[in-house]
Amino acid sequence: MTGSTSQSFVDIRGFKLPLVGLGTWQLSGRDCTRVVQQAIKIGYRSIDTAQMYGNEAAVGEGVRASGLRSEVMVTTKVQPERLAPHDLERSVKESLVRLRLDVIDLLLIHWPNPRVPLAETLGAMANLKHDGFVKQIGVSNFTVALIEQAVKATTEPLICNQIECHPYLNQDKVIAATRKAGMAVVAYSPIARGSAKGDAVLERIGKVHGKSAAQVCLRWLTQQGVAVIPRTSKIERLEENIALFDFELTDAEMKEIAGLARRDGRIVDWSWSPKWD
Numbered sequence: 001m002t003g004s005t006s007q008s009f010v011d012i013r014g015f016k017l018p019l020v021g022l023g024t025w026q027l028s029g030r031d032c033t034r035v036v037q038q039a040i041k042i043g044y045r046s047i048d049t050a051q052m053y054g055n056e057a058a059v060g061e062g063v064r065a066s067g068l069r070s071e072v073m074v075t076t077k078v079q080p081e082r083l084a085p086h087d088l089e090r091s092v093k094e095s096l097v098r099l100r101l102d103v104i105d106l107l108l109i110h111w112p113n114p115r116v117p118l119a120e121t122l123g124a125m126a127n128l129k130h131d132g133f134v135k136q137i138g139v140s141n142f143t144v145a146l147i148e149q150a151v152k153a154t155t156e157p158l159i160c161n162q163i164e165c166h167p168y169l170n171q172d173k174v175i176a177a178t179r180k181a182g183m184a185v186v187a188y189s190p191i192a193r194g195s196a197k198g199d200a201v202l203e204r205i206g207k208v209h210g211k212s213a214a215q216v217c218l219r220w221l222t223q224q225g226v227a228v229i230p231r232t233s234k235i236e237r238l239e240e241n242i243a244l245f246d247f248e249l250t251d252a253e254m255k256e257i258a259g260l261a262r263r264d265g266r267i268v269d270w271s272w273s274p275k276w277d
Contacts, residue, residue, distance in 0.1 A: 021046025036062025
C-alpha cells in the first residue's frame with residue numbers, strides 16, 4: 001500500500017472498512033484540502049465528510065490531489081431534512097458535483113428523521129447504489145431501536161453505524177446491536193474532542209507503551225474492532241492518530257479505560273437527536 005503508515009481494516013460482508021480514517025468536521029477551504037491530501041499521502045484510506053459540514057468540495061479536491069482516489073473510501077452523509085426519497089436523490093447528486101468524484105464510496109443517513117419513513121429513505125439509498133452513484137450505504141446516530149427498524153426496512157446490506165464513541169461514554173448496548181445487525185461500528189469524536197489528552201489514566205497507560213493519551217484512547221477503540229475517524233487540523237497529529245498498530249493494550253488496561261465512562265459523558269446531543277440508549 002502507498003503511504004508511510006500501516007493501516008488495518010474491518011471486513012464487513014467483503015467490504016474493507018479502514019480502522020482509522022480522517023474526520024473533517026469544522027475543516028474548510030484550503031486547510032481542509034491540505035489536511036486531506038496529506039492524510040492520504042501518509043496512509044489514511046478513509047475520509048469522512050457530510051453535507052452538513054459544508055466542506056465536500058474541499059474534501060474532494062484533497063482526495064483528487066492525492067492521486068490515490070481508487071484507494072480511498074470517501075464517506076458523506078445526508079442531512080436529516082433531506083431524507084425523503086426525491087430530496088435524498090437530488091442532494092446526493094449535488095454532493096457528487098461538489099466532491100467532483102465519480103462515486104460516493106459510503107453514503108450514510110447523518111441523523112434519523114422520524115417524520116420520514118425509514119423504509120423510504122433506505123429504499124432511495126438502495127436505488128442510488130443500484131444506479132451506480134453510491135457503492136455502499138449505512139447509518140449514523142442510530143439507537144438500538146432504530147437499528148432494529150433499519151434491518152426490517154431494507155434487504156440492502158448496511159455497512160456501518162457511525163456513533164459518538166470514546167471511553168467517557170458507555171455505548172455497549174448500541175455497539176452490540178450494531179454488530180448483531182452485521183454492521184461495523186465507526187466512532188466519531190473518538191478522543192472526546194480532546195478530553196483524552198491530559199487524562200491521568202490514559203497518560204499513565206500511554207507512558208507504559210511510549211504512546212500519547214490520545215493514541216491509547218484510539219487504540220482502546222480499534223482493539224475492539226471499532227473504526228475511528230479522529231478530526232485534526234494539524235498535520236503533525238495525522239501521523240500520531242494512525243500510529244496505533246505497533247502496540248497492544250492488556251486486558252487490565254482495556255478494562256480500566258472502560259471504567260472511565262460516566263453518566264454525563266455524551267458530547268454530541270441536539271434537539272433532533274433520537275432518544276439515546
